[in-house]
Amino acid sequence: MFKNRKDAGEKLAQALEKYREEHPVVxxxxxxxxEVGLQVSKRLGTDFCLVIARKLPFPDNPEAGFGAVAENGSTVIIENAGYWLAGETVERIKKEQIAEIERRINALRGGKPLPDIAGRTVILVDDGIAMGSTMRAAIELCRNKKAKKLWLPYQ
Structure with a gap:
C-alpha cells in the first residue's frame, strides 16, 4: 500500500489538494x-503543528488502553473502564499522562502553544488508528477549540 510514512503522506496530500484554498492547519x-502530516502540510503550503494526545494505559498492560487525554485536557474514557479500574486509579494515570504531555510539548514544540484553530479547517493526521482513543481525544480538542471543519483521512 505505502512504502513508508513519507510515501503515505505524499499520497494523502494529493487526495487533499482540494482543501488547499481553505488554508487548513495540519x-x-x-x-x-x-512524517505523514508534514508531507500533507508541505504539499498544501499550510500551517503544521504537533498535537499531543496520550493513551491512558492499563496499569498491568501498558500496551492496552482504557481511553486517552489530549493536551487541553479533553478526555475519552472507554465506557466500561469503571468496571476494570477504580476512579482513583483512572485519575492517577490521567495525571501521569498529562505530565508526559507537558514534557512532550516542551520537547517537541519548544513549549509553544497550538496555533489558534477557531474557525479554521483542521486536517488531523496520525499514521493509523488502533483503538482510536488518542484520535478521539484529539477530535475533542479540536471541537473544544472551535475548529470550523475537521477532516480525518481515515475510513
Missing amino acids: LAIPRGGV
Whole structure:
C-alpha cells in the first residue's frame, strides 16, 4: 500500500489538494503522524503543528488502553473502564499522562502553544488508528477549540 510514512503522506496530500484554498492547519499526532502530516502540510503550503494526545494505559498492560487525554485536557474514557479500574486509579494515570504531555510539548514544540484553530479547517493526521482513543481525544480538542471543519483521512 505505502512504502513508508513519507510515501503515505505524499499520497494523502494529493487526495487533499482540494482543501488547499481553505488554508487548513495540519495537526499531527506524534510519533507516527508527524512524517505523514508534514508531507500533507508541505504539499498544501499550510500551517503544521504537533498535537499531543496520550493513551491512558492499563496499569498491568501498558500496551492496552482504557481511553486517552489530549493536551487541553479533553478526555475519552472507554465506557466500561469503571468496571476494570477504580476512579482513583483512572485519575492517577490521567495525571501521569498529562505530565508526559507537558514534557512532550516542551520537547517537541519548544513549549509553544497550538496555533489558534477557531474557525479554521483542521486536517488531523496520525499514521493509523488502533483503538482510536488518542484520535478521539484529539477530535475533542479540536471541537473544544472551535475548529470550523475537521477532516480525518481515515475510513
